[in-house]
Amino acid sequence: MMNRWISPERKQAIKDQLRALGLALAVHIGFVLLFLAGTWSWQPFEQETPPVRVTLVDMGPVVEQRREDEEAERRRQEQAEQERAEQERQREEEAERRRQEQLEQQRQEEEQRRQQELEQQRREEEERQAEEQRRAEEAERQRRAEEERRAEEERQRRAEEERRAEEERQRREEERRRVEEERRRAEEERERELEELRRQREEAQRRREEEEARMAEIAERRAAEEADRRAQEEAERLRLAEEQAAEDARRATLREEYESTIRELVRRNWNRPPTTQPGVRCDVKVVQIPGGEIIDATIVSPCNADDATRRSITAAVMRVGEFPYRGYENVFAREIVFTFRYDG
Numbered sequence: 001m002m003n004r005w006i007s008p009e010r011k012q013a014i015k016d017q018l019r020a021l022g023l024a025l026a027v028h029i030g031f032v033l034l035f036l037a038g039t040w041s042w043q044p045f046e047q048e049t050p051p052v053r054v055t056l057v058d059m060g061p062v063v064e065q066r067r068e069d070e071e072a073e074r075r076r077q078e079q080a081e082q083e084r085a086e087q088e089r090q091r092e093e094e095a096e097r098r099r100q101e102q103l104e105q106q107r108q109e110e111e112q113r114r115q116q117e118l119e120q121q122r123r124e125e126e127e128r129q130a131e132e133q134r135r136a137e138e139a140e141r142q143r144r145a146e147e148e149r150r151a152e153e154e155r156q157r158r159a160e161e162e163r164r165a166e167e168e169r170q171r172r173e174e175e176r177r178r179v180e181e182e183r184r185r186a187e188e189e190r191e192r193e194l195e196e197l198r199r200q201r202e203e204a205q206r207r208r209e210e211e212e213a214r215m216a217e218i219a220e221r222r223a224a225e226e227a228d229r230r231a232q233e234e235a236e237r238l239r240l241a242e243e244q245a246a247e248d249a250r251r252a253t254l255r256e257e258y259e260s261t262i263r264e265l266v267r268r269n270w271n272r273p274p275t276t277q278p279g280v281r282c283d284v285k286v287v288q289i290p291g292g293e294i295i296d297a298t299i300v301s302p303c304n305a306d307d308a309t310r311r312s313i314t315a316a317v318m319r320v321g322e323f324p325y326r327g328y329e330n331v332f333a334r335e336i337v338f339t340f341r342y343d344g
């Protein structure tokens with residue numbers, strides 16, 4: 001795991017430090033070997049004294065003097081040897097002290113280098129962890145930003161859908177109010193017409209009653225004229241009946257003219273599909289408002305056309321857009337049904 005986070009430069013630096021440490025240890029081991037070689041107890045080589053031929057002479061005093069001289073020389077040599085040994089010991093102690101100082105300095109330097117390496121590794125580890133933390137925080141920030149962006153887009157999308165739904169609802173509500181208002185006006189118009197008819201009937205009834213009362217009062221006085229009055233009334237009744245019949249005939253003719261005009265308008269706006277065969281008979285229900293504006297058109301039974309022809313008929317009605325109204329007020333109806341014909 002650690003090797004993945006150590007750069008090639010750092011690996012080379014560690015190799016160089018290990019190589020320097022090996023060289024330092026080799027130098028120290030050389031010093032130790034030299035020190036051991038210097039403190040080793042070497043036995044001096046003793047040269048064999050060649051035999052000497054002497055002549056016994058009474059040399060007592062001379063021998064004694066020589067012995068004393070030899071003893072003095074021996075003591076002098078021993079003193080010199082002790083001084084040399086002491087000097088050697090001091091030199092060895094000084095060398096040992098210097099070696100120990102060098103070893104201590106090298107140990108301290110090595111410890112310092114190790115501490116520096118550990119500190120460097122710790123800093124690198126902290127930097128790595130900090131970098132990982134930064135990357136994790138950056139990834140988390142980006143994730144949150146992405147979630148916030150998506151949430152904002154979703155909120156805007158929902159708001160747009162709600163706005164469109166509200167606009168559609170308002171449009172439908174406006175259309176419903178408009179249709180309702182037109183229906184209300186048509187209903188009020190119909191109520192006014194019915195009220196006018198009731199008033200006329202009541203007025204006629206009142207006049208008839210008044211006339212009957214007056215006729216009853218003068219019945220005896222106008223008995224001679226009764227037959228003539230009855231004849232006149234019968235003639236008037238017949239006249240009114242004839243006028244009503246003429247009006248009904250005129251309305252029927254106007255109704256036929258109205259439907260014929262509608263069929264002609266639809267035929268002119270009709271695009272015949274290739275599948276349409278002669279002999280088509282389809283009843284079409286049209287919803288319109290006063291003024292002739294077309295609201296809806298549907299095919300009702302009976303209808304012997306295929307689906308394409310049915311769709312083309314309703315499309316033709318909607319393309320007309322508005323049926324004639326002026327002059328056809330008496331035969332106008334909000335919902336009408338007419339028969340669409342095609343004979344080829």
